[in-house]
Amino acid sequence: MMAHYRASESKREQFRRYLEKAGVLDSLTNVLVALYEEREKPNNALDFIKHHLGIAGLESDDVDNLRLELNDLQHKYEQLMEENKDLKNRLLQYESAQEDPNPE
Structure with a gap:
């Protein structure tokens, strides 16, 4: 049981490092902070996130x-x-x- 937990933890850690290296974590953190700091929360949070991630531009x-x-x-x-x-x-x-x- 303990070996399975370590294998899963290792895969999670690898994935976290991958996301961090690719800049995904920073981007997501920045957009979530921007959403948090909005005085008036947007009606559609997903559109807000897409716009701030640049998906709307694409x-x-x-x-x-x-x-x-x-x-x-x-x-x-x-x-x-x-x-x-x-x-x-x-x-x-x-x-x-x-x-x-x-x-x-």
Whole structure:
């Protein structure tokens, strides 16, 4: 039983050192301290943490790309709607010409 406890403790200690070396512990500590020191606690603590860890900044590139794509698709949609309207009008003119081949 004691050997199992030491093995687990050793793995935990290795993981702690890994997190410390990677700067994860400092980053988490800093963001939690910032949250603690906030006078008015945010409604969404997870968003606060993401923002302060810089995750929100990483996602903003994706958001910018999606906005550009959306803008492009909206423009294409408007063009297709105009083309559709034009083709419907041409079809109506063609159909009315077929119904009355000898206008007066």
